[in-house]
Amino acid sequence: MTAAVGRRFVGVVSRHVFLILICLSVLYPLWFIVSTALKSNAAYQLDPTGFPTHPTLASLRTIVVDQPLPRWMWNSLLVTASSVGASTLMALLAAYAAVFGRFRGHKVFLSTSVALMVVPPVTLLVPMFVLMVNTGWINHLQSVIVFYTGLLVPFAVFFLTNFFRTVPQELIEAASVEGAKPFAVLRRIVLPMSGAAAFTLVVVQSIWVWNELLIALVFLQNDQARTLMAGLAQFQGRYSTNQPVILAGALLSILPVVVLYLSGQRFFVRGLTAGIGK
Amino acid sequence: MGFAFGYPLVQVVRESFYAGSFDQPIWVGLDNYKGVIADPEFRQSLYNNLKLMLTVPIMLGLGLLIALVLNDRIRGMRQYQALVFLPYILPATAIGLAFSFLLQEQGVLNTFLRDVHLGFLAQDWIGSSTWSIVSVGGLVVWQQLGFAVVVFAAALLAIPPETAEAARIDGANWWQLQFRVLVPQIRPIIELLTVIQVITVLSWVFNYVYILTAGGPGYASSVMELYIWRSFSNGSDGTAASVAVMLLGMAGVLIGVSLWVRRRTSAGPA
Numbered sequence: 001m002t003a004a005v006g007r008r009f010v011g012v013v014s015r016h017v018f019l020i021l022i023c024l025s026v027l028y029p030l031w032f033i034v035s036t037a038l039k040s041n042a043a044y045q046l047d048p049t050g051f052p053t054h055p056t057l058a059s060l061r062t063i064v065v066d067q068p069l070p071r072w073m074w075n076s077l078l079v080t081a082s083s084v085g086a087s088t089l090m091a092l093l094a095a096y097a098a099v100f101g102r103f104r105g106h107k108v109f110l111s112t113s114v115a116l117m118v119v120p121p122v123t124l125l126v127p128m129f130v131l132m133v134n135t136g137w138i139n140h141l142q143s144v145i146v147f148y149t150g151l152l153v154p155f156a157v158f159f160l161t162n163f164f165r166t167v168p169q170e171l172i173e174a175a176s177v178e179g180a181k182p183f184a185v186l187r188r189i190v191l192p193m194s195g196a197a198a199f200t201l202v203v204v205q206s207i208w209v210w211n212e213l214l215i216a217l218v219f220l221q222n223d224q225a226r227t228l229m230a231g232l233a234q235f236q237g238r239y240s241t242n243q244p245v246i247l248a249g250a251l252l253s254i255l256p257v258v259v260l261y262l263s264g265q266r267f268f269v270r271g272l273t274a275g276i277g278k
Numbered sequence: 279m280g281f282a283f284g285y286p287l288v289q290v291v292r293e294s295f296y297a298g299s300f301d302q303p304i305w306v307g308l309d310n311y312k313g314v315i316a317d318p319e320f321r322q323s324l325y326n327n328l329k330l331m332l333t334v335p336i337m338l339g340l341g342l343l344i345a346l347v348l349n350d351r352i353r354g355m356r357q358y359q360a361l362v363f364l365p366y367i368l369p370a371t372a373i374g375l376a377f378s379f380l381l382q383e384q385g386v387l388n389t390f391l392r393d394v395h396l397g398f399l400a401q402d403w404i405g406s407s408t409w410s411i412v413s414v415g416g417l418v419v420w421q422q423l424g425f426a427v428v429v430f431a432a433a434l435l436a437i438p439p440e441t442a443e444a445a446r447i448d449g450a451n452w453w454q455l456q457f458r459v460l461v462p463q464i465r466p467i468i469e470l471l472t473v474i475q476v477i478t479v480l481s482w483v484f485n486y487v488y489i490l491t492a493g494g495p496g497y498a499s500s501v502m503e504l505y506i507w508r509s510f511s512n513g514s515d516g517t518a519a520s521v522a523v524m525l526l527g528m529a530g531v532l533i534g535v536s537l538w539v540r541r542r543t544s545a546g547p548a
Contacts, residue, residue: 011452015347016354022344023361029420030364032386033376048379049386111537116283118533120481122503123522126515127289150283211369213485214507229371233489236375243379250372261367265360268367 030254037248044244059248068223069249072231075220079141079227080209083148084202090149091156092198096186098157099164100172110161116154122214129218139222144215152205163197164190200267207257207268228253290526293519303516310520319497320521323505326411330479330501333415334472340419341426342468346456348427349434359431363424370421374489377417378404381490407498410491414499417486418479429471433464466542473536481529 036044038055063069098106128147129138137143167190175185191198216230226234232253235246261268294310296303314320344362348355365373380386381403388400403413437460445459461468484503487493493500493508500508502525510518 012352015350015352018347019344019352019354019358023358025420026361026365026424029373029376029380030368032380033372036379049389114540115533115537118477118529118536119283119287120477120503120525120529122481122484122506123290123526123529124283124286125506126293126510126518126522127286129510130289130293130515131285154283207367211371211485213369213371213488214503217488218507218510229369232369232371232375236378236489246375247379250375253369253372257367257369258364261364268363 033247033251033254036244037251039244041242041244059242059244060252062245063249063252067231067249068226069228069231069252071224072226072228073252075141075226076210076228079145079148079216080206083145083152083209084205086145086149087152087156087205088198088202091153091160091201092186094153095157095160095164096182096190099161099167100169100185100190101182110157113154113157113161117158121151125215125218132219139220139225141220141225143219144227147215147219148209148212152208156201156205159201160194160197163194167193196267199264200270203260203264203267207260210257287526290519290522293515294523295516296519297514297516306516310516311524314517314520314524319500320502320505322497323500323502326499326501327480327483329411330415330418330483331476333418333479334475337419337423337475338426338468338471341423342430342461344423344427345430345434346460348431349460359428362427365421366424368421370417370485371489373421374417374486377413377420378490381413404491405495407495410494410499414483414486414490417490418483421486422475422478426471426475429467430464433467434460437463466539469539470536473532473539477529477532477536480532481525 032049035052036048037059038052038057040054040056040058043050043052043054094109097103098110124147132138132143137146171189172185175189176182180188211229212227213229213233216227217233220226220230223231232249235249239245293303295305295307297306297310348359352358382388383402383405385403387403391397391400401409403409441459441463442455445455450459481503483501484507487499487501487504488507491499493504497505502521506518506521506525509515509521
C-alpha cells in the first residue's frame with residue numbers, strides 16, 4: 001500500500017515538474033522583455049539577464065516621446081477596429097443568409113469560404129499592391145483596411161455559420177410565420193443569441209489584425225502611416241545599440257493583447273480552435 | 279471576397295507571365311518560372327520551408343505529451359493550459375525581437391550554456407548559415423506549441439471517461455493507456471492539425487524569418503514568402519508573382535488534403 005502511494009506521489013510530482021519546466025520556458029522570454037524594458041541601457045549592458053534592481057521608465061519614455069509610436073498605436077487601433085467591424089458585419093449578413101435563407105448556391109459559397117481560409121495572403125500581395133498604387137491608396141490606412149477585411153471574411157463566415165447552425169430552426173420559422181421580416185428576425189432573435197460567439201470572433205480577428213506584419217510593411221511605407229508592427233520592425237535598425245528601447249516598444253505592443261487575453265481567456269481558446277471543428 | 283481574393287488570384291497568375299514594371303509589362307511566357315527555378319536563392323528558400331516542416335512532428339509530439347499529462351485531471355490544469363497557450367496570441371514581431379537578443383552570439387542562451395559548462399553547445403544561433411533556420415524553427419515551435427496543446431486537450435476531454443476506466447481495470451499501465459487507448463481516439467484531430475501546421479510553415483512564417491534573421495546570413499535562412507517579398511521589393515513583380523503561383527499550387531494541394539481529412543473527420547466514427 002505505501003509503495004503504491006509512494007509511486008503515485010512520484011507520478012504527480014514528476015508531472016508537475018514537467019509542466020513547470022514547460023511554463024518556465026514559455027515565461028522566460030516574456031520576463032526578458034519586461035525586465036529589459038525596465039532597465040537603462042547601461043544597466044542592461046552590464047548585466048543583460050539580471051533582475052532590474054533599479055527599474056526605470058526611461059526606455060518607455062524614449063519611445064513614446066521620440067518616436068511616432070503613439071501614432072502607430074493609434075493607426076493599429078484604427079485599422080483593427082474598422083477591418084474587424086466591417087468583416088464581422090458582412091460575415092454576419094452572409095452567414096445569416098446562408099444558414100436561414102438558404103439562397104441558391106449557399107453550399108458552394110460555404111465551401112469556398114473554407115477553402116479561402118487557407119489561401120496564403122502572401123500570394124495575393126503583388127496584385128493588391130499594384131491595385132493600391134493605381135488607386136493611390138498606398139501609404140493610406142484604407143489600403144490595409146480593405147485588404148484585411150477581405151482576408152477576414154472567410155473565417156468569419158465559417159465561424160458564424162457553425163454557430164448559427166446551433167440556433168433552433170423552429171425559432172426562426174415561428175417568427176417568420178408571425179410575419180417578422182428577415183432583418184427583424186436577425187435583429188430581434190438571432191443577434192441577441194449570438195453575443196458570446198460574436199465577441200469571440202471579434203477578439204480573435206482583432207488579434208490577427210493587430211499582429212499582422214507583412215501586408216502592413218508593404219502597403220504602409222511612410223513613417224506616419226505605419227501600423228505598430230510595421231513600425232516595430234523598423235526599430236531593429238534604428239536602435240540596434242539600445243535594446244531596452246526596442247523591447248520597451250515590444251512590451252507596449254504585447255500589453256493590449258495580454259490584457260485582452262486575461263479578460264476573456266475562454267473566448268480566445270474557443271475562437272482560435274474553432275477552425276479545427278469538433 | 280470577390281474583391282480581396284478573386285481579383286488578385288486571377289491577376290497574380292497573369293502577372294507571373296510578364297516582366298518589367300507593372301505599368302509597362304512585357305510578355306515573357308514561362309521565363310519567370312525558369313529563372314526562379316534556376317535561382318539558388320529560391321532553391322534555398324524552398325529547402326528551408328521543407329526543413330521547417332520538421333517542426334511539425336516536434337511540436338505535435340510535445341503538444342500531445344503535454345495534453346496527455348494535463349488530461350490526468352492534474353491540479354492547476356486550467357492555469358497550466360492558459361500559460362502554455364499565451365505565446366500563440368502574442369505578436370510574432372515583438373517575440374521575434376526578444377528572441378533575436380536572446381540568441382545573439384553574446385546573448386542570454388549562450389551565456390547560460392557557458393555558465394553551466396556546456397559552452398561547446400553555444401552557437402552563433404542567428405549569424406551562422408547552419409543554425410539560423412534552426413533558430414527560426416525553434417521560435418515557431420515556441421509560439422505555436424500552445425495551440426496544439428489546447429486542441430489536443432479539448433479532444434481528449436471529449437473522450438468518454440468509461441473508456442479509460444475500462445482499460446485501467448484491464449490492468450493497462452499509464453503509457454499503454456495513453457498510446458493504445460486514448461491517442462488512437464483523437465487520431466483524426468492529429469491528422470487535421472498536421473495538415474494545418476504544414477500549411478502554416480509553408481506559407482505563414484514570414485514574420486519569424488523577417489524579424490529574427492531577415493533571411494540571413496546572405497539568404498541562408500530565407501523562405502518562399504521572404505523570396506517573394508525580396509523580389510517584389512527589387513521591382514521584379516513577375517518573379518514574385520511566379521513564386522506566389524507556385525506557393526499557391528502547393529497550398530492548393532494541401533487545402534485539398536485538408537478538405538479530404540476534414541470530411542473524413544466529420545464522417546468518421548470518432
